[in-house]
Amino acid sequence: MNSGFSILVIDDESQIRKLLEITLEANGYKLLFAVNAKEGITMAASHQPDLILLDLGLPDEDGQAVLKQLRDWFHNPIIILSVKSTEEEIVKALDNGANDYLTKPFRTQELLARIRTALRGKFNQTQEPVIAFGAITVDFVSRIIKVNGELLKLTATEYNLFTMLLKNDGRVLTHQYILKEIWGNSYADQTQYLRVFVAQLRKKIEEDPNRPKYILTESGVGYRFNSG
């Protein structure tokens, strides 16, 4: 099912490497391993993996610096696996180009879901005029969104926010990033807009706005779209 996709794990903890090896290989991924930053960068360059799982606490170099270096030329998804879970650290990693992050300890199902989403990234560079997922259909040409076949009325801002999240399917977007993209640079700290418009959007597209399936909150960090 996942055959062909290769994943590079950069982590110095042998226990975690073993766990990932067993879990991910059982799910059909090909695994590569590096135990420090230097080895990780070399292997990323020589093997061009489809995805990298990067630990931020590496013995030889700061994980954030490694992330920055990788992002200069590596364009496939990078997911952060880390025990450091402060919001600042996470936001910094996302700003440095990580697609997603998971805090140790994490659940395997969660990791698999994140990897699938990141690899899929199906709407990220979509050229398709119409896409469909779950009960939702989006027609980018005529700017029409339907839920269960019924036309959805969105304001211009709501539409922009929705399509922007959709085009970053699976990726965690920080508050600042979304605010700058939708409202402009001077709005970077005006989280109130985000809170209100996300709540409105959820009311319109989510089956149960209180248990959102599509627009997920990442505590103190931002939002993540999940097309399922």
Place this chain on the structure above:
Amino acid sequence: MVTVKSQTHQYVICILSVVIVSLLGLTAREVIDYKIIGYLLLFLVSILAIFFEIKPVLLAAILSALALDFLFIKPYYTLHIDNAEDALLLLLFFIIALINAVLTYKIKRMQKSIHMKEARANTMKLYNTLLDSLSHELRTPIAAIIGSIDTLQQQNVQLSDDSKAHLFYEIEKASMKLNYQVENLLNMSRLESGYILPKSDWCDVKELAYNACNRLTEELRDHKWIVLAEEGLPLFKLDYGLMEQILYNLIYNASQYTPKGAKIQIEIKYDVDTDYEAHMDLIKKCVVIISDDGYGFPEAEIDRAFDKFYRLQSSKTGGTGLGLSIVKGFVEAQNGTITLHNAEGGGAVFVMVFDVDCLSTNTVANE
């Protein structure tokens, strides 16, 4: 600890007070018997001994003996004493003053050591409670994990699929519990070290409440839960991460300490007495009430519920006694207050009040 500076102060005060009493005595030398003056000086040394260190007091004792001899025992202005009676009096005066000073000093030192012992005993008690609850709270899940794995690995026993599934479930539950406790310990040390600096930002508190409940789906499986929020609830300026942990801990607690089928209610209000749209600037209160219809807290123990390492006397479920003290710490870090009382029909009611800025969602949406 006595600093050098306060030591010097003590010397100065000792010398000055002896001089003052002597001068006062000098003005009344012809009227009052010199023995009375002796008693006065002795009295002064005793008073000084109560408050001061040994050395300044000894100085005062010597000075007052000299003053008594020099100024009040005839012949005046000489240290020479004519009759044996006066010499004996001076000697006795000096010895009593010394004994006074030394005895008082000894008593003070004894008190100090008793106090230190008490403080140490208290620390030990706290430490033991911590060790006690920690070893229980950490070892129980570890025991469950090790035990389950051993059984699963046993070669010579046939386990039914049901039993295997059950053992795996036990391992899962135990690991989650361990994780929760470690999280609490880390949070406690963050609080203790003063590392917590709230980052206030606009929060949708209703979303926060649902978020916490959704994260606790497993724990709330046998409970009914409900989030009540008024329509048009404004945004409040709070720290999202701290709020999430607060709600998580309180709801987790409620799920652990109430019987199956109990109802847990999270109610979010703003200042209800004010006409909200008209007086935006007047509303600065976010009120979050978490209540259940379980057994409630024993009245006698309510005051101690937020104490660190405090666990209910009747507590069977365990707990490190950290959950609620972390909640209190996080609430106070955001300038909020939290109180606990029992509902009339039974059940615990936690009321949190945050004096924070709020913002009408309508204003934002219409901008």
